[in-house]
Amino acid sequence: MAAEKATTKHKYVYGFAEGNKDLKDLLGGKGANLAEMTNLGLPVPPGFIITTEACKAYLATGAEPDGLAEQVATHLAALESAMGKRLGDPADPLLVSVRSGAKFSMPGMMETVLNVGLNDESVAGLARQASDGGPGSGDRFAWDSYRRLIQMFGKTVCDVPGEEFEHALDDAKRAKGTTNDLDLDADDLRALVGAYNKIFAKHTGREFPQPPREQLDLAVRAVFESWNAERAVLYRRQERIPADLGTAVNIVAMVFGNLGPDSGTGVAFTRDPATGNQGIYGDYLANAQGEDVVAGIRNTVPLQELERIDKPSYDELLRIMATLEGHYRDLCDIEFTIERGKLWMLQTRVGKRTAAAAFNIANHLVDEGIIDLDEALHRVNGAQLAQLMFPRFDLSGSPEVVTTGVGASPGAAVGRVVFTSARAVELAGQGERVILVRRETNPDDLPGMIAAQGILTARGGKTSHAAVVARGMGKTCLCGADNLDVDVKAGRFTVAGHVVNEGDVVSIDGTSGCLYLGEVPVRPSEVVQYFEGSVDPATSTDPLVVAVHRIIGHADGVRRLRVRTNADTGEDAARARRFGAEGIGLCRTEHMFLGDRRELVERLILARTETERNEALDALLPLQRADFVEIFREMDGLPVTVRLIDPPLHEFLPSLEELAVHVAVAQERGEDPGKDQALLAAVRRMHEQNPMLGLRGVRLGLVIPGLFAMQVRAITEAAAQLVAEGRDPRPEIMVPLVGAVQELETVRVEAEKIISEVTREHAVEVLIGTMIEVPRAALTAGQIAEAAEFFSFGTNDLTQMAWGFSRDDVEGAFFWRYLELGIFGISPFESLDRDGVGRLVRIAVEEGRAARPGLKIGVCGEHGGDPESVHFFHEVGLDYVSCSPFRVPVARLEAGRAVIESAGSDSR
Numbered sequence: 001m002a003a004e005k006a007t008t009k010h011k012y013v014y015g016f017a018e019g020n021k022d023l024k025d026l027l028g029g030k031g032a033n034l035a036e037m038t039n040l041g042l043p044v045p046p047g048f049i050i051t052t053e054a055c056k057a058y059l060a061t062g063a064e065p066d067g068l069a070e071q072v073a074t075h076l077a078a079l080e081s082a083m084g085k086r087l088g089d090p091a092d093p094l095l096v097s098v099r100s101g102a103k104f105s106m107p108g109m110m111e112t113v114l115n116v117g118l119n120d121e122s123v124a125g126l127a128r129q130a131s132d133g134g135p136g137s138g139d140r141f142a143w144d145s146y147r148r149l150i151q152m153f154g155k156t157v158c159d160v161p162g163e164e165f166e167h168a169l170d171d172a173k174r175a176k177g178t179t180n181d182l183d184l185d186a187d188d189l190r191a192l193v194g195a196y197n198k199i200f201a202k203h204t205g206r207e208f209p210q211p212p213r214e215q216l217d218l219a220v221r222a223v224f225e226s227w228n229a230e231r232a233v234l235y236r237r238q239e240r241i242p243a244d245l246g247t248a249v250n251i252v253a254m255v256f257g258n259l260g261p262d263s264g265t266g267v268a269f270t271r272d273p274a275t276g277n278q279g280i281y282g283d284y285l286a287n288a289q290g291e292d293v294v295a296g297i298r299n300t301v302p303l304q305e306l307e308r309i310d311k312p313s314y315d316e317l318l319r320i321m322a323t324l325e326g327h328y329r330d331l332c333d334i335e336f337t338i339e340r341g342k343l344w345m346l347q348t349r350v351g352k353r354t355a356a357a358a359f360n361i362a363n364h365l366v367d368e369g370i371i372d373l374d375e376a377l378h379r380v381n382g383a384q385l386a387q388l389m390f391p392r393f394d395l396s397g398s399p400e401v402v403t404t405g406v407g408a409s410p411g412a413a414v415g416r417v418v419f420t421s422a423r424a425v426e427l428a429g430q431g432e433r434v435i436l437v438r439r440e441t442n443p444d445d446l447p448g449m450i451a452a453q454g455i456l457t458a459r460g461g462k463t464s465h466a467a468v469v470a471r472g473m474g475k476t477c478l479c480g481a482d483n484l485d486v487d488v489k490a491g492r493f494t495v496a497g498h499v500v501n502e503g504d505v506v507s508i509d510g511t512s513g514c515l516y517l518g519e520v521p522v523r524p525s526e527v528v529q530y531f532e533g534s535v536d537p538a539t540s541t542d543p544l545v546v547a548v549h550r551i552i553g554h555a556d557g558v559r560r561l562r563v564r565t566n567a568d569t570g571e572d573a574a575r576a577r578r579f580g581a582e583g584i585g586l587c588r589t590e591h592m593f594l595g596d597r598r599e600l601v602e603r604l605i606l607a608r609t610e611t612e613r614n615e616a617l618d619a620l621l622p623l624q625r626a627d628f629v630e631i632f633r634e635m636d637g638l639p640v641t642v643r644l645i646d647p648p649l650h651e652f653l654p655s656l657e658e659l660a661v662h663v664a665v666a667q668e669r670g671e672d673p674g675k676d677q678a679l680l681a682a683v684r685r686m687h688e689q690n691p692m693l694g695l696r697g698v699r700l701g702l703v704i705p706g707l708f709a710m711q712v713r714a715i716t717e718a719a720a721q722l723v724a725e726g727r728d729p730r731p732e733i734m735v736p737l738v739g740a741v742q743e744l745e746t747v748r749v750e751a752e753k754i755i756s757e758v759t760r761e762h763a764v765e766v767l768i769g770t771m772i773e774v775p776r777a778a779l780t781a782g783q784i785a786e787a788a789e790f791f792s793f794g795t796n797d798l799t800q801m802a803w804g805f806s807r808d809d810v811e812g813a814f815f816w817r818y819l820e821l822g823i824f825g826i827s828p829f830e831s832l833d834r835d836g837v838g839r840l841v842r843i844a845v846e847e848g849r850a851a852r853p854g855l856k857i858g859v860c861g862e863h864g865g866d867p868e869s870v871h872f873f874h875e876v877g878l879d880y881v882s883c884s885p886f887r888v889p890v891a892r893l894e895a896g897r898a899v900i901e902s903a904g905s906d907s908r
Contacts, residue, residue, distance in 0.1 A: 010053075010065065010066070010067055011051075011071070012050060012051050012053060012054040012065060012067065012068045012071050013048055013049065013050055013051070013054075013068070013071040013072055013074075013075050014026075014027060014031075014035070014048060014049045014051065015048050015049075015075060015078065016034055016035045016038040016039075016044065016046070016047055016048065016049070017035070017038055017039065018035070019031060019032055019034075019035030019036075019049065020032065020035055020036050020039060021033055021035070021036035021328075023035070024103045025052065025103055025245075026051050026052055026053065026248075027049045027051060027052070027101075027248050028049070028052060028100075028101030028102050028103055028247060028248030028250070029101055029102065029103055029104065029105055029349055030099065030100075030101030030248070030250055030347055030349070031049035031101045031248045031250050033347065033348050033349055034047065034049070034250065034252070034347065035049070036327075036348075037324075037345055037348060040323065040327065042320055042323070042324075042345050043342075043343060043344050043345055044344070044345050044346075045252050045253040045254070045255050045344055045346070046079050046082045046083060046252070046253050047079060047096070047250060047251050047252035047253055048072075048075040048076075048078075048079065048250075048251050049101075049248050049249070049250055049251070050068070050072065050220060050248060050249040050250075050251070051248055052102070052103070052245060052246040052247060052248050053246070054068055054224075054249075055223075055224045055227060055246035055247050055248065055249070056244070056246040058221070058224045059224060059225075059227065059228065059246065064217075064221075069217075072216075072217075072220075072251075075251075076216075076251070079094070079096075079251070079253060080094055082253075083253050087117045087212045087213065087216070088117045088118075088119060088122055088211070088212030088213075089122065089125065090121040090122050090124070090125050091125045091128075092125055092129050093117055093118060093122035093125055093126055093212075094117060094253065094254075095114075095115050095116060095117045095118055095126070095145070095253075095254040096116050096117055096216070096251050096252060096253055096254055097112065097113070097114045097115075097116065097250070097251070097252050097254055098111075098112070098113045098116050098216065098219040098220060098223060098249060098250070098251060099112045099113075099223070099249070099250045099252070100112065100223045100226060100227075100247045100248070100249065100250075101247060101248045101249070101250050102227070102241075102245060102246070102247040102248070103245050104239070104241050104245075105349055105352065106232060106235055106236070106239075106241070109226075109229070109231055109232040109235045109443055109446070110223060110226040110227060110229065110232055110247055111156040111157075111219075111222050111223045111226040111229075112152070112156070112223075113149070113152045113153055113156055113157065113219040113222070113223075114145075114148060114149065114152060114254065114289060115145045115146070115148055115149035115152075115254060116149065116153075116212070116215045116216050116219055117212040117215065117216070118145060118146050118149050119208075119210040119211075119212065119215075120210060121210075122212075123142050123143065123145075123146045124142070126138070126141075126142040126145065127139045127141070127142035127143075130142060130256075130259060139186035139190075140184075140185055140186040140189060141256070141258060141259050141260070142186075143186050143189035143190050143192075143193055144184075144189050144258060145256070145258070146189075146193050147189055147192050147193045147196055148289065149215075150165075150193065150196040150197065150200060150208055151165040151196060153208070153215065153218075153219065154196070154199065154200045154203070154204075154208075156219075156222050156226070157218050157219055157221075157222040158200070158203070158204045159203075160199060160200060160203040160204065161203070164199045164203075165196060165199060168192060168195045168196060168199060169181065169192065171195075172184060172188055172191070172192050172195075175188075176188060182287060196208075216251070220249050220251075223247060223249045224246075224247070224249070226247070227246055227247045231443045231444060231446045231447075233822075234446055234447060234450070235446055235469075237819060237825065237826075239473075240825060240826060240868075242825075243822055243825070252346070255337050255339045255342075255344045255346075256289070256337070256339050257285075257287070257288055257289055257337040257338060257339065258287050258288055258289050259287070259339060259340055260287055260340070261286055261287055262310065262338075262340050262341055263286070263287060263337075263338055263339050263340055264284055264285055264286040264287060264288060264306075264309075264310075264337070264338050265284075265285055265288050265289055265335075265336070265337045265338070266282055266283055266284035266285060266300070266303060266306070266335075266336055266337075266338075267282050267283055267333070267334065267335050267336075268280075268281070268282035268303055268317065268321060268333075268334045268336065269281040269282055269331060269332070269333055269334070269351055270321045270322075270324065270325040270331050270332045270334070270351075271325075271331045271357070271361055271364075272357065273331065273333070273351050273352065273353045273354065273357055273471060274353075274354050274356070274357055274407060274408065274409065274410060274471075274511070275354070275356060275357055275360060276331070276353065276356065276357035276358070276359070276360030276361040276364065277360070278364070280303055280304055280318070281303065282302075282303035282334075283300035283301070283302065283303060283461045284300055284301055284302070284303050284305060284306045284309070285300045285301070286301075286309065289337075300461050310338060310341065312341070313338050313341065313342075313343045316343050317334075317336060317343060320334075320343075320345065321334060324348050326370075328348075328350055329365065329370050329371055330350045330351075330361070330365070330379070331350065331351045331353060331357070331361050332348050332349070332350065332351055333347075333348065333349050333350070333351030333352065334347070334348045335347040335348075352468060352471050353471065354387075354409055354410050354471050355383075355384035355385070355387035355388050355410075356388060356410055356544050358379065358380045358381075358384050359380055359384070359385075359388070359544060359547040359548055359551060360543055360544060360547050361379075362375075362376035362377075362379045362380055362547065362551060363376065363543070363546065363547035363550055363551065366550075373550075373551070373554045374554075374558075374900050376550075376551055376554070377551055377554055377555055377558075377893075377896055377897055377900050378897060378900050378901065380551060380893070380897075381867060381893070381894070381897065382867035382870070382890035382891070382893050382894040382897075383867060383890075385527075385548070385552075385889055385890050385893050386887070386890050387411070388525060388527040388544065388548065389525055389527050389528050389531075389886065389889070390411060390412070390525060391412060391522035391523060391524055391525060391528075392412050392511075392522060392523055392524075392525055392526075393412040393507065393509055393516075393520045393521070393522055393523070394520070394521045394522055394523040395520070397520075397521070399507075399516045399518070399520050400516065400517070401514045401515065401516060402495050402496045402498055402515050402516065402517055403481050403483055403484060403495045403496055403514075403515050404481070404512070404513045404514050404515070405456075405457075405478045405479055405480045405481030405482070405484075405513045405515070406460075406461050406467070406478070406479045406480040406513055407478060407509065407510050407511050407512055407513035408460075408461070408464070408466065408467035408470060408471070408477040408478065408479040408480075408510060408513075409455075409467060409470040409471045409475060409476055409477035409510045410476065410510045410511040411454065411475070411476030411509075411510045411511070412476065412507070412508075412509060412510075412520070412522050413435060413452075413453040413454025413475075413476035413507070413508050413510065414433060414435075414453065414505065414506075414507045414519050414520065414522075415432070415433035415434045415435040415452065415453040415454065415505065415506070416432055416433065416434050416435070416502075416503050416504065416505055417434070417435055417437050417493070417500055417501070417502055417503065417504050417505075417506055418434045418435070418436055418437065418448070418452070418502060419436075419437055419438070419486070419488045419491055419493075419502055420448065420488065421436070421444065421445045421446070421447050421448025421449070421451075422447075422448070423448070423502070424436045424447075424448035424449075424451045424452045425447050425448055425451045427451075428451035428452065429451075433453045434451065434452050434453060435452060435453060435454050435455070435456055435506055435508060436448045436449060436451075436452040436454075436455050436456070437456045437457075437484075437486060437493055438455070438456075438457050438458075438466070438486065438488075439457065439458045439459055439486045439488075440457050440458070440459040440460050440464060440465070440466065441455065441457060441460075441464075441465050441466040441469070442465060443465065446469070449466075449469060449470065449473070449475065450473065452475070453475075453476065454470075454475060454476035454477060454478070454508045454510065455470050455475060455476070455477045455478070455479075456477075456478050456481065456484070456506070456508050456515065457477075457478070457479045457480065457481070457484075458480070458481055458482065458484040458485070458486050458493075459479070459480060460479040460480050461479055461480050464479050464480075466479050467479050470510075476508060476509075476510035477510050478508045478509070478510055478513055478514075478515060481495070481513075481515060483495055483496065484515075495515070498517060500517065504517075505517075505518055505519050506518070507519060507520040526540075526542045526544065526545050527544065527545065527548055530545045530548065530549065531578065531579045531580070531889055532575070532578050532579070533578050537549035551893070552580075552889060552892055552893055552896075554896065555892055555893045555895065555896025555897065556580070556892060556896065557896075558896050558899045558900065559892065559895035559896040559898070559899055560874065560895070560899060561870070561873065561874050561878065561879070561880060561881055561891075561895035561898070562582045562583070562858075562879060562880035562881075563580065563581060563582055563880065563881055563882075563883070563888055563891045563892050563895060564581055564582055564583040564584055564585035564586075564639070564641075564858065564860075564880050564881070564882040564883075565577075565579075565581035565583075565584055565585065565882060565883065565884065565885050565888055566584070566585060566586040566587075566588075566860060566864075566882055566883060566884055566885075567581075567584050567586075567587060567631070567885060568587055568588050568589075568591040568592070568631075569591075569627075569630070569631070570630035570631050570633065570634045572885055573631050573634040573635050573640075574634045575885045576885035576888055577634060577635065577638075579885055579886070579888040579889055580888050580889060580892050581638075581885065581888045582638060582880070583635060583638040583639040583640060583641075583730075583880075584631070584635055584638075584639070584640040584641060584882070585641050585792060585858050585859075585860040585864070585880060585881070585882020585883075586641060586643060586734075586792070586860035586882050587631060587640060587641065587642045587643065588643055588646070589624070589642060589643060589644060589645050589711060590645050590646055590647050592623070592624060592627050593620075593645070597620070597623060600616055600619050600620050600623075601616075601620075601649070602679065603615070603616040603619070604616035604617065604620070604649075604704075604707075605649055605682050606678055606679070606682055610705075613704075613705070613706060614706060617706050617707065617709075617710040620710060621710050621713060621714050622714075624710070624711060624714035624715075625713075625714040625717050625718045625721075626718075627714075627718075628642070628714055628715050628718035628719070628731075629718040629721055629722065632718055632719060632722050632727070632729040632731065633722060633727065635729075635730075636722070636727045636728055636729065637727075637728045637730070638730060639730045639731075639732055640729070640730060640731055640732065641732040641733075641734050641769075641790075641792060641858075641860070641882075642711075642715050642731060642732065642733055642734060643734045643736050643771060643860075644697075644698075644701060644708050644711050644712075644733065644734065644735055644736060645697075645700065645701070645707065645708075645711065645736075646696060646697050646736040646737065647696055648694060648695050648696040648700065649695075649700065649704070659676055659679055659680040659683055660680060662676050663676050663677055663680050692797075692800070692806065693801075696736075696737060697735075697736035697737025697738075698735050698736060698737050698738050698743045698744070698747060699737065699743075701735070701747060702743065702746060702747070708735075708747055708750070708751070709750055709751075709754055712733060712750075712751045712754045712755065713754050713758065715731050715733060715766070716731070716754060716755050716758040716759060716764060716766060717758055718731075719731045719764040719766065720758055720759055720761070720762040720764055721762075723762040723763070723764055724761075724762050729764065730765070731764070731766050731767075732766070732767040732768075732769060732789075732790060733751060733766060733767070733768050733769070734769055734770060734771050734790075734792055735747050735748075735768070735769070735770045735771070736770075736771045736773065736794070737771065737773060737774060737797075738770040738771070738772075738774065738777055738784060739774040739776040739777050740776070740780070740784075741780065741783040741784045741786065741787050744770050744784060744787045744788060745787045747768075748768050748787055751768055752768070767789040767790055767856075768788070768789055769788045769789050769790030769791060769792065769856070770784060770788045770790075770791060770792075771791075771792050771793070771794045771860070772784075772791050772792070772793045772794065772798065772841075772844050773793070773794030773795075773796075773797035773798045773801070774797075774798070774801060775798070775801055775802055775840055777844070778798070778840035778841065778843055778844040779840070779843060779844075781843065781844035781845075781847040781848040781851075782847035782848065782850060782851040783851070784848070785847070785848040785849075785851040785852040785855055786851055786852065788848075788852075788855070789852075789855070789856070790855065790856040790857065790858070791844065791845075791848055791855060791856075791857045791858070792857070792858045792859065792860045792882075793841055793844070793857075793858070793859040793860070793861065793878075794860060794861050795832060795837065795841075795859055795861030795862070795863040795864075795869075796829065796861040796862060796863075797861075798837055798840060798841075798861070799828050799829055799832075799833065799837050799861075802833070802836055802837045802840060803828060803833070803836070803837075805828075807829055815827055829862070830862075830866065831863070831866050831868045831869055832863045832866065832868070832869040832872055834872055838872060838876075841859075841872075841873075841876055842876050844857075845857055845876050845877055845878070849877075856879050857877070857878050857879055858878055858879055858880040858881065858882060859873055859878060859880075859881050859882065860882040862883065862884075864881035864882045864883040864887075864891060865881070865883030865884060865887030865888075865890055865891050867890065867894045867897075870891055870894040870895055870898060871894065871897070871898040871901065874895060874898035874899070874902065875898070875902065881895070
């Protein structure tokens with residue numbers, strides 16, 4: 001009884017009929033959807049699922065959890081009963097596939113083994129059962145299935161180098177005088193199995209395992225272990241998939257697409273995953289198993305060809321596609337096999353799609369009444385919108401198209417040709433833009449695919465590994481360029497009489513599928529032109545512009561967070577306003593001290609007397625005022641937060657080393673160093689070991705008399721001038737690096753006197769607040785709020801100080817290792833650290849508003865444009881986020897999505 005209770009408590013195996021699509025955490029995406037299709041009455045081969053809990057238990061201990069073997073045996077017996085066959089039966093063997101299936105799709109990143117259960121004895125029984133009546137007609141199929149098992153098992157379970165199997169296959173085809181593996185007959189494949197067995201024994205020290213259950217158990221373990229394979233870890237990091245989910249394992253009765261011309265395998269989409277258009281999209285490959293399609297080893301035919309090849313199966317497939325799209329209310333990605341005229345469904349999932357397709361599909365489904373605008377907003381995201389703002393090729397110069405292939409993932413990519421993943425990573429690390437060129441990609445190419453601007457392959461289609469992974473990452477991809485002859489060893493490819501060597505520049509269009517030699521110029525995307533106001537959505541014929549306009553309009557209607565921009569010039573302010581910015585959250589005044597104005601800053605620093613200092617400040621005042629007039633004019637009627645000078649003054653001077661060399665050289669030559677001598681003394685006087693923690697921000701304003709006063713006067717006079725012109729400036733003065741309320745109070749007293757003096761004739765409301773970027777400021781926010789009318793979180797510095805990191809140094813020095821070890825899922829400078837820095841933000845918001853209920857609070861660090869961080873800022877109650885102009889649309893969209901998700905729409 002106790003044993004029964006333990007087994008019940010730890011249920012590690014589920015039959016398909018026991019699951020559904022909502023159990024992805026436990027059964028993985030593939031298993032949950034196989035269960036859902038089974039329950040819908042669709043033709044799914046029988047099978048069962050080993051849960052993610054079993055995987056996590058195995059990875060934690062290195063051993064199968066108690067009870068798993070017995071549960072697998074029970075479900076295997078039920079599968080054998082359902083199929084009327086026994087695993088490994090010499091006369092009529094049941095064969096199964098062993099496939100991974102995590103909660104989130106990770107195409108090609110983990111292991112699959114087909115034809116498990118086949119051995120030296122049962123291969124003959126499989127041949128007899130597969131025979132269509134003619135003597136020996138099943139032999140080719142059986143031996144082909146056996147060689148596939150040894151090849152997959154050897155590579156995935158026992159780490160036998162996959163290229164050795166490929167070389168043996170190439171040798172067999174060469175001996176036959178063919179390049180097509182379908183031309184190999186049963187005797188050829190029997191000999192190939194012998195060659196494969198020798199390769200297996202050479203690398204493992206043992207014969208290929210014959211007991212079917214041993215094959216099954218080893219394959220299951222290999223799938224478990226593949227969760228932590230290097231490529232899977234890298235993919236999860238790229239896609240921000242949590243590392244602790246584990247993978248389920250799906251054990252499914254084999255159905256065979258390689259039984260002859262009346263069999264085959266394919267992948268179908270209910271809508272075009274590249275554009276979102278309705279229609280029939282997919283690939284089909286006759287007389288093949290499913291891995292042949294996604295691997296891109298042989299070029300497929302369009303799915304429409306299936307109507308000619310096997311109309312009954314084609315018609316049934318279309319009915320099932322309609323059923324699945326209606327059931328999932330979304331684009332579905334479907335894998336299927338036809339076994340001698342019988343259609344079987346092997347997988348479905350909500351399909352990966354390009355950014356353009358995501359917006360178009362969401363918009364279409366709203367039009368069709370399948371989803372509402374809230375759901376449409378939930379189904380797109382800021383990262384996709386950012387992709388749509390990338391430029392496109394400008395073809396006005398009519399560049400020559402040297403070949404075309406399948407436009408598998410849109411975009412315009414230009415770069416130097418490389419032929420290996422390692423070379424792509426190497427050159428990209430040196431700042432080069434590269435295009436990764438392969439015959440076909442495989443999961444081991446993932447690092448190079450991430451590093452490259454785009455991917456070009458000679459084989460495969462929209463469902464190949466390259467296409468699926470590229471779409472998931474938003475990378476440009478051109479697949480199936482048939483006449484591309486890729487010679488990796490020689491480092492070149494030939495196409496249409498052209499020889500392209502490694503390092504040559506090419507341009508690939510992932511939308512049209514065109515390949516161009518050399519660099520093709522790019523033009524702004526239609527979506528950017530829409531945001532800039534040069535494309536009218538009411539008259540646009542571009543469905544993507546219409547979709548973006550509709551969905552972001554809904555986001556604007558539901559969002560609570562306002563979106564401002566970080567802008568330091570009138571030009572940036574104007575652009576951001578066109579992009580939908582509702583003010584400026586950060587105007588950096590230090591940028592106004594560069595260029596020709598450096599000389600004035602030098603005068604200020606070198607000033608020895610109050611008179612000299614005031615003369616320098618008086619010279620800077622009108623220049624600053626003019627800058628603010630321009631910015632306030634562009635942002636008329638909207639708030640503009642101006643940060644008083646923040647960096648240490650020595651950043652505006654030449655480097656200590658450079659000046660020392662100039663002075664030393666002059667003295668060596670007997671020349672007068674002149675001003676350089678005085679500058680060198682000033683730089684040495686101001687030199688700090690750690691200037692980011694030294695004399696900067698409010699400290700500088702308190703130590704250099706008149707510096708902040710000059711800036712406050714320039715801001716206020718600029719605002720007063722615009723009021724006199726009948727405009728509506730709304731300046732907000734932000735004091736940086738405050739750590740104690742007394743610092744802010746001191747600055748505020750002086751600022752209020754100047755504001756009062758300047759605004760006697762023209763009333764201007766000027767708010768005074770502070771930037772929360774020092775941990776102490778967050779922890780004493782209640783005190784600081786008594787002297788501040790607004791807070792703005794400077795999350796870049798707050799992250800540096802909370803972690804003790806110098807951003808300029810650590811990202812290149814060791815962040816790569818922290819990401820590799822899983823200490824970071826993503827850089828804390830890219831997406832806000834919720835547990836640490838986020839807690840400081842929460843404390844400051846709660847205590848600041850407790851002291852001053854009407855306190856306005858925003859964020860102006862780069863996190864203000866990061867989609868995940870925007871959701872956090874909505875959650876903690878900020879009033880606005882501020883980001884660079886081109887990220888404003890992304891922040892608008894995500895602020896709307898944050899409302900929808902917090903309301904629970906994502907659980908529907």
